[in-house]
Amino acid sequence: MDFRDFEKRIVKVTKMELPGEAVQFKMAPMERLEELKRNAIAKDTAKRAGVMSLFYPSENFETKLILILRKTYKGVHSAQVGFPGGKLEVEDDSIQDAALRETEEEVGVLRETISVLKKLTEVYIPPSNFFVQPFLGITTEAPKFVPQEEEVEALIEVALQDFMNDSNIVRQTLSTSYATSIEVPAFNLNGHIVWGATAMMLNEVRELLKMVL
16 A cells, blocks of 8 residues: 555544454463463563554555564564564653654664554563553654664564455464464464564554554
C-alpha cells in the first residue's frame, strides 16, 4: 500500500477500542500466561519496558514496518526478533518516552519524527519478568536507519502486504530457555520466525489495521 494512503487511514485507530488480550492470546506460546501475569502483579516484582510498532514509507512510498533481530547473548531473548524498544530508565518521564528513546538508540529514527498514534495492550513476559507496553507509531519520511551495534544484529523491514498476509501465520516447534520442543503460533516475516510476546503484540496491531485498511 502507498504510504500516503496508509497515513490517511491509520489515524482512524486513535478513536478505536483496542482488540486487547483476546487477540494477543491467539499468538501466545504459553497456556498459563494469564495466571503468571496475575502473580507478577500481586508480587509487584516485574520490570517495565516500552516498544514501538513503527510504520514508515520506503523511498518509493511502500508502507513498511521495522523489526530488529537481537544479538546473540546470555539471556532469554537472545537472537530473537522484536520491536525496537527497551526498559524504563530513571531519565524517562514515561513509558512512552522510554519506547521513543530506545527506538532512536536502536534503529536511529529520531524520536521527534515519530507520531505516536495509539497505546496498545500491555504484555507480560514471564521468562524475563517484564511488563512490555507497545505503542503504534508512524514516521512520514523514509528513515535513514542506524542500527545499534551492541544490541542489533540486523534490521528487518517488513512490507505491509506481507505482514497482513494470512499465509505468513504459521506454527513452529521451538526449544527455548524454559521449554523444549514446544509448538507455538508465529509469524514468518522475511524468513524470520517471530513468536512469543512480539507475535502477540503484532497480532493486535494487525487486527487494528484490518479494521481501517
